[in-house]
Amino acid sequence: MYPPIEPYETGKLKVSNIHTLYYELSGNREGRPAVDYPVTVVFLHGGPGGGCDPKDRSFFDPTKYKIVLFDQRGAGKSTPTASLEENTTWDLVKDVEKLRTHLSIEKWHVFGGSWGSTLALAYAQSHPDRVLSLVLRGIFTLRKSELNFFYQEGTSHLFPDAWDEYIAQIPEAERNDMVLAYHAQLNSEDSETRIRAAKAWSKWEMATSKLYVDPAHIARAAEDDWANAFARIENHYFVNDGWMRDGQLLEKQGIDKIRHIPCIVVQGRYDVVCPARTAYDLKKIWPEITLHVVPDAGHSSREPGIAKLLVQATDSFSDI
Incomplete structure (x- = not known):
């Protein structure tokens, strides 16, 4: 570069x-x-x-x-x-x-x-x-096949440890549609719920983006403002199939x-x-x-x- x-x-x-x-x-x-x-x-x-x-x-x-x-x-x-x-x-x-x-x-x-x-x-x-x-x-x-692979079943088999952290945010009964379940939390009236969900959603992507996992990359998901914008907008697009x-x-x-x-x-x-x-x-x-x-x-x-x-x-x- x-x-x-x-x-x-x-x-x-x-x-x-x-x-x-x-x-x-x-x-x-x-x-x-x-x-x-x-x-x-x-x-x-x-x-x-x-x-x-x-x-x-x-x-x-x-x-x-x-x-x-x-x-x-x-x-x-x-x-x-x-x-x-x-x-x-x-x-x-x-x-x-x-x-x-x-x-x-x-x-x-x-x-x-x-x-x-x-x-x-x-x-x-x-x-x-x-x-x-x-x-x-x-x-x-x-x-839908691309979203399902990353957010439902696919990547979960390769990163089971990170996946467990990602799904822990969602009640077990709601895990059949993770994008929709996260949508509810990312749009909650409670700010703590929104930020907690945003960080978990963002961390899942940061933890799986590189062949060699980069701790600095993952750390970005802990930033409130960045995670909130990243997770809420991304999920908004995905739950609406990108229109x-x-x-x-x-x-x-x-x-x-x-x-x-x-x-x-x-x-x-x-x-x-x-x-x-x-x-x-x-x-x-x-x-x-x-x-x-x-x-x-x-x-x-x-x-x-x-x-x-x-x-x-x-x-x-x-x-x-």
Whole structure:
């Protein structure tokens, strides 16, 4: 990954009567030799509800890219924090386009991992004429089978110790639908119940995201504000099926709209949050993509093999 950099501009964009997004620009603002404008990339963070991290700027060559990071509705520095009102997949798709227009960008590269890959596919299928390339990681399309694997039965067989902590928050009689059971607690009128559930929900994901479990990664789930936004928004999307038909983003009519867009996918072989099945299914319906399966990686974009291939991908598209 490229060395850390600081943004040269930050701003806020009001996208509804309720929501205001935080965004930042870093990297190249002047253009490249023989080109009077910088090539622009927009980074779509995971979760939903996860927000951006300063390290996310480092996937891109700052001498070539104008790098746009923004926190999605209710996440990170966007306000109001953890808000579920007017917060759907299609609201976020509209927000990406509003931000592009606000920044006077004609077309841009789109980069997203995990939930960010979901939003990237949804945005590209809605606005294919605005996307120069796609770099995706840990493909997730919100199918019921994907949610069941991680939140009901699948990953539980690989991380039984972390699973026991995750289900301990829920009465035994309600464990047949963990997403729905957590939804009740994450939206409880009692703030202590909400925060306790948010930390347990977040810890489950943090504890399973890397091939080698990272205590620092898990520790983030103990932060009240971050866990509250991450868990409440993520669960809100999942309990509502992302406001999409099951498998909608993998349907031929949607893929046909973006088939011309160059796309590189990086997938960890041992990703138990967004298992390789979905990336494989995307490759079957869209054989034109380049799919890299990293043999010694899980879900996190910070794992060495994944990070290396993501940077190689963005480097390869920097002259488009």
